[in-house]
Amino acid sequence: xxxxxxxxxxxxxxxxxxxxxxxxxxxxxxxxxxxxxxxxxxxxxxxxxxxxxxxxxxxxxxxxxxxxxxxxxxxxxxxxxxxxxxxxxxxxxxxxxxxxxxxxxxxxxxxxxxxxxxxxxxxxxxxxxxxxxxxxxxxxxxxxxxxxxxxxxxxxxxxxxxxxxxxxxxxxxxxxxxxxxxxxxxxxxxxxxxxxxxxxxxxxxxxxxxxxxxxxxxxxxxxxxxxxxxxxxxxxxxxxxxxxxxxxxxxxxxxxxxxxxxxxxxxxxxxxxxxxxxxxxxxxxxxxxxxxxxxxxxxxxxxxxxxxxxxxxxxxxxxxxxxxxxxxxxxxxxxxxxxxxx
Numbered sequence: 001x002x003x004x005x006x007x008x009x010x011x012x013x014x015x016x017x018x019x020x021x022x023x024x025x026x027x028x029x030x031x032x033x034x035x036x037x038x039x040x041x042x043x044x045x046x047x048x049x050x051x052x053x054x055x056x057x058x059x060x061x062x063x064x065x066x067x068x069x070x071x072x073x074x075x076x077x078x079x080x081x082x083x084x085x086x087x088x089x090x091x092x093x094x095x096x097x098x099x100x101x102x103x104x105x106x107x108x109x110x111x112x113x114x115x116x117x118x119x120x121x122x123x124x125x126x127x128x129x130x131x132x133x134x135x136x137x138x139x140x141x142x143x144x145x146x147x148x149x150x151x152x153x154x155x156x157x158x159x160x161x162x163x164x165x166x167x168x169x170x171x172x173x174x175x176x177x178x179x180x181x182x183x184x185x186x187x188x189x190x191x192x193x194x195x196x197x198x199x200x201x202x203x204x205x206x207x208x209x210x211x212x213x214x215x216x217x218x219x220x221x222x223x224x225x226x227x228x229x230x231x232x233x234x235x236x237x238x239x240x241x242x243x244x245x246x247x248x249x250x251x252x253x254x255x256x257x258x259x260x261x262x263x264x265x266x267x268x269x270x271x272x273x274x275x276x277x278x279x280x281x282x283x284x285x286x287x288x289x290x291x292x293x294x295x296x297x298x299x300x301x302x303x304x305x306x307x308x309x310x311x312x313x314x315x316x317x318x319x320x321x322x323x324x325x326x327x328x329x330x331x332x333x334x335x336x337x338x339x340x341x342x
Contacts, residue, residue, distance in 0.1 A: 002255050002256065002257065002260050002305045003305070004255075004256065004257055004258055004259050004260050005258065005259075006258065006259040006260070006261075007259070007260050007261075008259065008260070008261040008262065009262050010244075010251045010262035010263075010264050011264070012240050012243050012244055012249075014045065014243070015037070015041065017037045017038055017041075035079055035149070038076075038149055038152075039147070039149055041152065042152065042247055043152050043153040043154070043155070043243060043246050043247050044152050044153070044154045044155070045154075045155050045157050045239070045243065046069075046072065046154050046155065046156045046157065047157045047159055048065040048068055048069060048156060048157065048158050048159065048176065049063060049065060049068065049159050050063070050065045050158050050159060050160055050164075050170055050172040050173070050176070051063070051159060051160055051161035051164070051192075051194075052161070053161075065158065065172050065175075065176055066172075066175055066176065066179055069156075069176070069179055069180075069183075070127070073127055073129070073183060074127055076129070076149050076150050077124045077125075077127050077128070077129070077150060079149060080120075080124050080130065080148045080149055080150050081121070081124045081125065083146065083147055083148055083149075084117070084120055084121060084124065084146070084148065087117070087146045087147075088117060091109065091113060092106075092107050092109070095107035095108065095109070112138055112139065112142060113142065115136075115139060116135065116139040116142050116143055119133055119134075119135060119139070120133070120143065120146075120148065123150075123184075124150065127183060128183050128184045129150035129151075129154060129183070129184055130143065130148050130150045130151045131150060131151045131152060131153055131154070131184075132183075132184025132185060132186070133184070153246035153247060154186055154246075155186065155187050155189060155239075155242050155243065155246055156176070156180055156186055156187065156188045156189070157188075157189050157191060157239065158170070158172070158173065158176055158188060158189070158190045158191070159191060159192065159193050160190055160191065160192045161192060161194060162192050162194040162195045162198070162216075164192070165190065165191065165192035165194075165195050165232075166195070166216050166219050166220050166223075166232055167220060167223050167225060168190070168220075168225070168230065170190070173188075173190060176188060187242055187246070189235060189238060189239060189242060190235075191235040191239070192235075195216070195232075196234060196235070196236065198212065199212060199213070199234055213231075213232055213233060216232035217230070217231050217232045219232075220232060248266055248267045248268075249264055249265070249266065249267070250264075250265060250266075250267050250325070250326075250327040250328075251263060251264055251265070251327065251328070252265065252274055252325055252328070252329040252330070252331050253294065253328070253329070253330045253331070254278070254330075254331060254332070255330055257305070263277050263278065264277075265277055265325060267327075268324060269324070269325050270321065270322065270323065270324060270325070271286065271288075271289040271319055271320070271321060271322075271323040271324075271325060271331075271333075272286040272321050274289075274325045274331070274333075275289070275333040275335065278333070281335065281337075282333050282335045284335075285335040285336035285337065286321060286333065286334075286335050287334040287335055287336060288318050288319065288320055288333075288334045289318070289319045289320075289323060289331050289332070289333050289334070290316065290317070290318055290319075290331065290332040290333075290334065291316070291317055291318075291319050291323070291329050291330070291331050292307055292310045292315055292316045292317075292329075292330050293315070293326065293328050293329055293330070294328035294329070294330055295328060296310055296313070296315040297310055297315075297330055300312075300313050300315065307330075
């Protein structure tokens, strides 16, 4: 509607990190590099192979996603057990120093630390990520500083053959679902890199892309899979949405004749802090936010690059410092111009 010269979408940055082998937590293979790389990310797409191919050799010479899940999860948990041991020792040393206790003596740990430590230890020893456990808000704040890899949200992505993706079935999917459920639960997304690559190769020809999707959907219909739920489409948008949801991210928008931009914030962010994402002065001098939700704008704008119709419908409002930003808010921030001190 605005048709500005600049459109800046929200971005989810995904980094491909080489897989682990057994013993990586002790430095085997690319273990140390992998663990340092994965420690730097905010969340994990755990890609699991569930397709057969003579052309693509598996590191263990056979395809078994359950074994691969056990290997990856096990190595991450082992690394966290090692980290947890160091956290415990550091806490003991801190208390000894603070209270002047001899190094040979066992210092008294706080009830909060003891509880958080024991819960993490039990989860990790059962090969279960810490992020699936139940903790009090105080325990969560404490654990945040421990540097545990398995506190990061995980989404399990199952890489199927193109044929199995089209027919939405595989002998492994049920087994993977059972494994994930028994290891704390989590979202599972079946996809096919083979299919996605073939679709991507046609990116410069929208008609060819649609023809390819129609061909795949027809293939599903020939297997007796009919109806909109069996229409074949890319899973990439779903992966992006699930990644953002796992990281508790949402977007708000600024829109005008020169630029429409999506800004990424954490769920629960207040209006002044959202303004600060644009510029720190906006947060410091925040007065109010003028807000309309995208869904309301889409339903009411009638093709005009204006909020007039939204205002007429009473859907345009003013919010103060305590307003919690919502997904899809279109915002104009009002703020004081701060003068620098001389």
